[in-house]
Amino acid sequence: MKPYIPGEQPPPGKFIKLNTNENPYPPPAPVVSAIQSAATGPLNRYPDPMATSFRRAAADALGLPGPEWVLAGNGSDEILTLLVRGFVGEGESLRLPYPSYILYRTLADIQGANWEQVPFNDPWELPQSFGENRDDLKLVLLPNPNSPSGTIVSKSQIAELSNSLDCPLVIDEAYADFAEENCLDLVQSNDNIFVTRTLSKSYGLAGIRFGFLVAQPHVIAELTKIKDSYNCDAISIAAATAAMGCQDWLADVVAKMNVTRERLTVGLRALGFDVTPSHANFVWCRHPEGKHAEIHQYLKQSQILIRYMDFPDWGDGLRISVGTDEQIDACLLMIERAMQSLNLTLPARADST
Amino acid sequence: MKPYIPGEQPPPGKFIKLNTNENPYPPPAPVVSAIQSAATGPLNRYPDPMATSFRRAAADALGLPGPEWVLAGNGSDEILTLLVRGFVGEGESLRLPYPSYILYRTLADIQGANWEQVPFNDPWELPQSFGENRDDLKLVLLPNPNSPSGTIVSKSQIAELSNSLDCPLVIDEAYADFAEENCLDLVQSNDNIFVTRTLSKSYGLAGIRFGFLVAQPHVIAELTKIKDSYNCDAISIAAATAAMGCQDWLADVVAKMNVTRERLTVGLRALGFDVTPSHANFVWCRHPEGKHAEIHQYLKQSQILIRYMDFPDWGDGLRISVGTDEQIDACLLMIERAMQSLNLTLPARADST
CATH class of the missing domain: 3.90.1150.10 (Aspartate Aminotransferase, domain 1)
Structure with a gap:
């Protein structure tokens, strides 16, 4: 491997x-204050397993119906790992576009699963075959904006793809804060569209490892069962909560x-x-x-x-x-x-x- | 599940x-200082993927030959998750004593793997069947001291078990700092004995989520391939490094x-x-x-x-x-x-x- x-x-x-x-650029000042304050907090105690303060702040900042639409993770890498572990069994498959984020393939390999790459058409447009079902296809991953291209697939095409797919379509929005649109509102109307986000890029917080998933509450509840009990530490939770207040x-x-x-x-x-x-x-x-x-x-x-x-x-x-x-x-x-x-x-x- | x-x-x-x-009790003062200092560090940059400063400090504190014997994780829960993902495939098995730490069963369930419980004999002694091989047995987990009992299995029995087993024997030493002996020296003489540790108990740092694995360097190198690239954040690494200096x-x-x-x-x-x-x-x-x-x-x-x-x-x-x-x-x-x-x-x- x-x-x-x-x-x-x-x-x-x-x-x-x-x-x-x-x-x-360094992160905003309230984040530094929040970390310094948390340093003298009860670090001998386990952190909040659900990172409630962060989920509330994220729901507020992003206009989501409530914190139950958000799952916090130790970087969006952990969220992506959870999604692959949760949806793709050994011998089953996930799909990604090509060229794109190679980590998805590694996650499939670790899981003993298969991956299928669908090449972008020139110039960086997704073919309709990206939305075709297959019996063993359990998860489709689309970075949007994509890396390495920085290009975007339109929301209308993403909605179409999710309608044709029988499995979840994960929109990896690590870079969405730099784009003109994102898919958060599609999550509310489609229970097979999930959005992942990270604080590593736009918030200047790669050092604290914090990412999150936005999905319908029943999806969040299921994935909560397979995450490590205390997957986010008390200091990162404090930092990320403060960051969401810095819109x-x-x-x-x-x-x-x-x-x-x-x-x-x-x-x-x-x-x-x-x-x-x-x-x-x-x-x-x-x-x-x-x-x-x-x-x-x-x-x-x-x-x-x-x-x-x-x-x-x-x-x-x-x-x-x-x-x-x-x-x-x-x-x-x-x-x-x-x-x-x-x-x-x-x-x-x-x-x- | x-x-x-x-x-x-x-x-x-x-x-x-x-x-x-x-x-x-709260963690030692140098840990709090390390966190406050890290708060003004380059948090916009990704952390050291291998937590090198921590591995060096841990090797020094524990008398290990070098940092390549240590793998840092986001709590020992992440280390245990990695071990199950790395060694136990779908349909294969892990073994644990009973009554013991129930998380191991959950990790097997998440992986689509099977678990086998071997009951302790009264009074909290391990039967020899704990060391019997089976074709599908890929990992054996032993908390030592055990929870909920707080009892220990002797090092000599652990060495015997590892000799009879064809698969790795993981000694979960979350509580070993409170006991009179531990298995760190067995790791150096046995490449199928791994030890997991956490900073959540004895070091008073449950809030920062930090644990680690001690195993022979080739084992650490293989598991490094399947961990999230940046599994520990910059602040936890600073805190954990400082903690190892507080013996x-x-x-x-x-x-x-x-x-x-x-x-x-x-x-x-x-x-x-x-x-x-x-x-x-x-x-x-x-x-x-x-x-x-x-x-x-x-x-x-x-x-x-x-x-x-x-x-x-x-x-x-x-x-x-x-x-x-x-x-x-x-x-x-x-x-x-x-x-x-x-x-x-x-x-x-x-x-x-």
């Missing part, structure tokens, strides 16, 4: 990290990062890259002359980490997380130097004509 | 909680709690209970005239929570966690009142003769 290999985590401070889609901060940071995303997109296009229009906090780009692995390596030697991804039978490219403006400018400059060093065609510069 | 039901978690402060084997604090708190355990044992015997000699931070007791459920209920109405446990085909009793001396005195007083109220025979008091 091949394990899922996450992006590199170098010692902090030495690298510009644009490889794992973290938020370049104005979230809107500001997302707006700022989306402006930087545009700066990155424009900069890469000026260097001759094909850049997929992104609805997430990263962009996917490919150069017509290739050499993506070499560009990645050149940047790594300059202490800038981006993600090189090679999808068999499909192709390779670079996924670059949205950092601060300064980090993105440094990254673009170093990509230009890499291109010079690798003899890639550089477009004529406006300022040099 | 019947989910595992942990002990009740009432709102803090209102109850004397002697039902989930938590430490009545003097640990020795003091354990000594203090073991004195209180004796106070509880003596007090219960004076009230006429049969008390099993305990090597853990709780005691198991039964009254010859029964009415255990009623005593539990009486105490609950008085805002003292202890654990009533009823094991089918075996019997019921009360498991009482070691609290502070004051909490134990209050508990004993209330048990005496419960006995009066329930017309149980009260021994003649020394001071009333």
Whole structure:
């Protein structure tokens, strides 16, 4: 079995990290206060098994009918693990699009289950076969926005897919805060649409490991039976509860990062890259002359980490997380130097004509 | 499937909680400082996937050859879940003693696996059949000290069992810090003996969810492949690392709690209970005239929570966690009142003769 290999985590401070889609900004101040306050709380006691304060805050922030629509987890990875364990037995199957989040395949492998990849049509559109039933198909997973592309599938198509599918359709909305729409309202009208979210990206809280599931209450109740009793710790619960109360901060940071995303997109296009229009906090780009692995390596030697991804039978490219403006400018400059060093065609510069 | 039901978690402060084997004392001060310091660290970044600082500190504190003998987890529950997922496939079996920690059965059920219970002989001794092989047997789990009894199986018997077994033997040492011996050195000489530990009991850190596995490096490497990439958060890692540096604090708190355990044992015997000699931070007791459920209920109405446990085909009793001396005195007083109220025979008091 091949394990899922996450992006590199170098010692902090030495690298510009644009490889794992973290938020370049620290979390909001109320989160830090909540952690410091929880540090002197009753840590000798087990935490609330259901993370009630968080579920209430999340339901409020997201306009859900109530906390019973929310299940908290130790990162959305734990939620995804629970969903695969809960719905897909040994020898049964799950489906995912391709190229997409490879972790889903690893989770199937761990479970002794099968996975089926349905390739996106060009340009990043889902074929109708993504919604076809099969006897052994027990779960369908769709990251939306997708990684590595940053593209989205429309809500209307997602509703259609869920109508045709006999099994649950999980919309992994890790990046949805950076997009214009999401599927939370579809959960209320469809009991086979589940949405997963994480606080690791938009909330700047990758370090605390907190994610959650939004689904109809009977689904949450069933999955509660198979989660570890105390799956979230007291400090993360306090931090995540505080974070859900920071919706104005979230809107500001997302707006700022989306402006930087545009700066990155424009900069890469000026260097001759094909850049997929992104609805997430990263962009996917490919150069017509290739050499993506070499560009990645050149940047790594300059202490800038981006993600090189090679999808068999499909192709390779670079996924670059949205950092601060300064980090993105440094990254673009170093990509230009890499291109010079690798003899890639550089477009004529406006300022040099 | 019947989910595992942990002990009740009432709102803090209102109850004397002697039902989930938590430490009545707060964690050591360096842990609180470590958390407060981590709160202002780079929480927007993913944590170290391998919790390296903790593994080093644990190896140092426990005299292990190196950090590669340790795998950190989100509570020892996550470690146990990983072990069952990693070793026991659908339709295969795990073995546990009876009465013992019911969670193991739940983990087997979740996995679609079977469980086999081997009853303890009276008085809490393991029959040799606990070490017999079966084709479908893939994992054997032994809590040592055991819950609810607080009894221990000797290291020499554990070594014998592991020699006869073809599958791994997991010693769940959640309570080992309260006992006179443990199996850490057996791990070094036996690659099918694994030890699990938790910081929830002796270290007073149930709130942060941290546990770990000690096993030979090749076992740790294989299990690393199936854990969630970032299974421990940055703050818990900082807290747990600090905790491992507090071995003097640990020795003091354990000594203090073991004195209180004796106070509880003596007090219960004076009230006429049969008390099993305990090597853990709780005691198991039964009254010859029964009415255990009623005593539990009486105490609950008085805002003292202890654990009533009823094991089918075996019997019921009360498991009482070691609290502070004051909490134990209050508990004993209330048990005496419960006995009066329930017309149980009260021994003649020394001071009333």
